[in-house]
Amino acid sequence: MSLKTPFILPCGLELPNRIAKAAMTEGLAEPGGVAGEHIERAYRTWTEGGVGLMLTGNIMVDARFRERPANVVVDGTQDEQAREGLRRFAAASKSGGALGIAQISHAGRQSPKAVAAEPVGPSAVAMKMPGGLFGKPRALDENEILDVVRRFSISAGELCNCGFDGIQVHAAHGYLVSEFLNPLANKRADRWGGSLENRARLLIEIVRAVREAIGPGKALTVKLNSSDFQKGGFSFDDCLRVVGMLEAEGIDLLEISGGNYEQPRMLGFDGLEPVFEKKVRESTRAREAYFMGYAEEVIKSARTPLMVTGGFRTRSAMEAAVDDGVAVIGIGRPLCLDPRAAGKLLSGELDELPAPERHFRLGPGWLGPHSSNDLVKAANGFAAMSFFYRNIIRLGDGKRTRRRMNLWRALIAHQLRERADAKRSVAAD
Numbered sequence: 001m002s003l004k005t006p007f008i009l010p011c012g013l014e015l016p017n018r019i020a021k022a023a024m025t026e027g028l029a030e031p032g033g034v035a036g037e038h039i040e041r042a043y044r045t046w047t048e049g050g051v052g053l054m055l056t057g058n059i060m061v062d063a064r065f066r067e068r069p070a071n072v073v074v075d076g077t078q079d080e081q082a083r084e085g086l087r088r089f090a091a092a093s094k095s096g097g098a099l100g101i102a103q104i105s106h107a108g109r110q111s112p113k114a115v116a117a118e119p120v121g122p123s124a125v126a127m128k129m130p131g132g133l134f135g136k137p138r139a140l141d142e143n144e145i146l147d148v149v150r151r152f153s154i155s156a157g158e159l160c161n162c163g164f165d166g167i168q169v170h171a172a173h174g175y176l177v178s179e180f181l182n183p184l185a186n187k188r189a190d191r192w193g194g195s196l197e198n199r200a201r202l203l204i205e206i207v208r209a210v211r212e213a214i215g216p217g218k219a220l221t222v223k224l225n226s227s228d229f230q231k232g233g234f235s236f237d238d239c240l241r242v243v244g245m246l247e248a249e250g251i252d253l254l255e256i257s258g259g260n261y262e263q264p265r266m267l268g269f270d271g272l273e274p275v276f277e278k279k280v281r282e283s284t285r286a287r288e289a290y291f292m293g294y295a296e297e298v299i300k301s302a303r304t305p306l307m308v309t310g311g312f313r314t315r316s317a318m319e320a321a322v323d324d325g326v327a328v329i330g331i332g333r334p335l336c337l338d339p340r341a342a343g344k345l346l347s348g349e350l351d352e353l354p355a356p357e358r359h360f361r362l363g364p365g366w367l368g369p370h371s372s373n374d375l376v377k378a379a380n381g382f383a384a385m386s387f388f389y390r391n392i393i394r395l396g397d398g399k400r401t402r403r404r405m406n407l408w409r410a411l412i413a414h415q416l417r418e419r420a421d422a423k424r425s426v427a428a429d
Ligand SMILES: Cc1cc2nc3c(=O)[nH]c(=O)nc-3n(C[C@H](O)[C@H](O)[C@H](O)COP(=O)(O)O)c2cc1C
Pocket: 022, 023, 024, 025, 026, 056, 057, 058, 103, 170, 172, 173, 223, 257, 266, 267, 309, 310, 311, 312, 330, 331, 332, 333, 334, 385, 388, 389
């Protein structure tokens, strides 16, 4: 089926085509988590690309637990000037004809030390990550969990009032809602932990509260892991059961992804290979979209429209997925390289989305004689992400994106900017 075929969501809103810009954290907020000219500029550029659905990056429901220092924050304390920024952000997202959907999130234990010295989670279980970037979380109490639900609903209502067409609840990638779903992070013995019904309670309560806040005419979507890809973590069986629970709530679109910071499968099977190596393994190339196998199983049992994100690069793979019953194809990294690439694919100018030019990797030599494999892997992961972060910053500055960057320099520039943003956000709080 052509990717240009429109799609009507259960709430009645229509997507003009089947391509979505997937959520990508921007780090472009002004001090205080305010949406300003930088974010507006980036989204005006992205929207010219002609995607049918424009998802924002993580918008945080609690300033204390952001995922990055310069996230947009919408927690109900916004003044009229901040609201005007959100209106302009929403208008920019939609100006090319896309539906604009705001992704809302709480970073939980994945809130870095630069933001939260002591993050929060379902239980006091620290992440297993080298580098010491994340503090050990403390467990939320019952009242704090109810406050999280309230914050999601306030944020959702505010964003839709400011012009967004709907909300995506971020329940994937190891942030707070995903932590509650994950038995390795959630050791609670109360009604929020233990059985899958209990672990999914936070997500379901949030979904209900958000629907109440935005009403039936706006799109309510959820991003969910197919699996955490960790022994004892949120499994694909768990996922299928949660999909059933979400279907009963009447959501409009379910996005399937996977992984978390400890196991970053959202970016591919071993993190970087599909993007950073020209010689991609044949098996990966054959199935470029790495969550499609899971999506096919979900489609068998669910009627909720499905969006699948991760690895889609060619028109033929996207069309095949739509033929298999996927409603919307999510695209992330290629739109950091060419923000208009989706439009070029839709118009026939391109058959394949752009990839970064070959980069050198950071080997053990760069990281000292005693660097472990895990550290080298993590450093390369951070460096690769920095490449995309730097391109998003360039979009916010109105500059052309780059397909080639020195990874080491990108990593340092990114770290320096995050540090400066952290100082600015502390000063603004
Ligand atoms: C720079 C960058 C930022 C991202 N930020 C978010 C985010 O804020 N929320 C989210 O759900 N996923 C985020 N992701 C994951 C993407 O939405 C997507 O799932 C992933 O990049 C795989 O799709 P792709 O292969 O088309 O890039 C991010 C990915 C990148 C590269």
